[in-house]
Amino acid sequence: MKIEKDSSVKISPVLEEFLDPAFIYVPKALVVPKYVFKGQSFGGVYSSVSGVVVGEEKDFFVVQNDYREKRKTLGEKKSKILKNDFDSRFKDCKYIIINAINDEVYAINRVVGLKVRIEEILEFLDEIMQLFDVSKVIIAIKSIDMEIVEDCLDIVDAYSNVSISLLDDKYLLGRNEFLLRELNIRDNEAMCFLVDDFLKILDEVKYGRVCDTMLVTISGDALNEGKIFRIKKNIKLKDILDKVRDSLESSYVLVAGNLLNGRVVSEDFIIADDVLSIHVMKKKEFRTQKCIKCGACVDVCPVGVDPLRCLLEDKSDKRCIDCGLCSYVCPSYIPLRNWVTKDEE
Numbered sequence: 001m002k003i004e005k006d007s008s009v010k011i012s013p014v015l016e017e018f019l020d021p022a023f024i025y026v027p028k029a030l031v032v033p034k035y036v037f038k039g040q041s042f043g044g045v046y047s048s049v050s051g052v053v054v055g056e057e058k059d060f061f062v063v064q065n066d067y068r069e070k071r072k073t074l075g076e077k078k079s080k081i082l083k084n085d086f087d088s089r090f091k092d093c094k095y096i097i098i099n100a101i102n103d104e105v106y107a108i109n110r111v112v113g114l115k116v117r118i119e120e121i122l123e124f125l126d127e128i129m130q131l132f133d134v135s136k137v138i139i140a141i142k143s144i145d146m147e148i149v150e151d152c153l154d155i156v157d158a159y160s161n162v163s164i165s166l167l168d169d170k171y172l173l174g175r176n177e178f179l180l181r182e183l184n185i186r187d188n189e190a191m192c193f194l195v196d197d198f199l200k201i202l203d204e205v206k207y208g209r210v211c212d213t214m215l216v217t218i219s220g221d222a223l224n225e226g227k228i229f230r231i232k233k234n235i236k237l238k239d240i241l242d243k244v245r246d247s248l249e250s251s252y253v254l255v256a257g258n259l260l261n262g263r264v265v266s267e268d269f270i271i272a273d274d275v276l277s278i279h280v281m282k283k284k285e286f287r288t289q290k291c292i293k294c295g296a297c298v299d300v301c302p303v304g305v306d307p308l309r310c311l312l313e314d315k316s317d318k319r320c321i322d323c324g325l326c327s328y329v330c331p332s333y334i335p336l337r338n339w340v341t342k343d344e345e
């Protein structure tokens with residue numbers, strides 16, 4: 001399904017950097033560490049800077065950046081990758097799919113992430129293809145984003161087994177299972193990676209390091225022009241919003257993630273690496289009205305859930321993938337998704 005977009009919302013595809021935050025925020029551990037190294041794990045979240053813990057805020061330690069980028073152990077760049085570097089998932093697959101599609105309404109992280117590291121990505125893919133005898137790589141891009149990667153076409157052309165597949169701007173293709181269906185490829189024939197996930201693997205396998213930066217799109221109709229930033233992981237939203245504050249309208253609401261299923265957050269929100277976009281939107285009033293029994297919510301559900309029944313029977317449904325389409329299509333503005341997922345936020 002195509003999601004309606006406001007054509008006046010513009011995003012600059014030029015990547016900007018904000019890599020020197022004064023503080024980052026990592027989940028609290030049982031013991032307060034004396035010194036935090038870059039790459040140190042806090043319950044699976046890796047510190048993106050080195051420094052000392054100077055305080056606590058809710059569930060986070062506040063780490064003051066000492067700008068020394070100190071790691072406990074240094075990763076080594078590999079001259080050659082080995083089969084053992086991977087799990088058995090590549091075995092027997094015919095295709096590798098690189099998914100450069102964002103489902104977030106106004107976000108272009110993945111296609112920009114692909115563009116800025118295209119050479120490394122292609123070299124790494126080439127090594128994997130030879131190692132596991134994979135015959136073809138497909139890079140999936142939305143045709144509306146093609147302009148962003150035009151400069152990369154010559155580089156891609158040099159790899160005869162790699163092709164770019166241009167797809168319509170349809171919602172949910174940013175999820176691998178729906179992308180495979182669109183490409184008519186069976187699950188067991190392909191390994192499918194989101195660009196961001198593939199880059200994490202590349203950094204770990206080739207450079208022996210956990211990536212400490214991430215891309216985030218800041219965009220929406222309350223901003224003159226959206227921007228895409230490379231930032232240190234786990235900074236406060238306020239820090240990055242300061243970079244675009246001049247072009248912000250006076251009144252706005254912040255949504256972390258997709259407009260269809262994201263959550264309203266404050267400027268104190270910590271941007272972890274699963275947050276691809278922040279939408280800065282004008283405030284609008286939607287008053288929930290009575291259900292008119294049109295059935296649109298049932299028809300649109302991609303996994304066969306009956307959201308109306310969930311609403312009437314006050315129960316959730318485990319099959320729900322939390323895409324938000326039922327709420328999106330409802331002419332009565334009923335937040336059906338909240339019922340189906342029992343999301344209290």
Ligand code: SF4
Nearest residue numbers: 301320321323324326
């Ligand atoms: S949010 Fe859940 S119930 Fe609603 S359309 Fe998506 S999958 Fe179906």
Ligand code: SF4
Nearest residue numbers: 291292294295297330
């Ligand atoms: S889309 Fe809204 S109005 Fe239509 S049946 Fe579903 S809940 Fe009722």
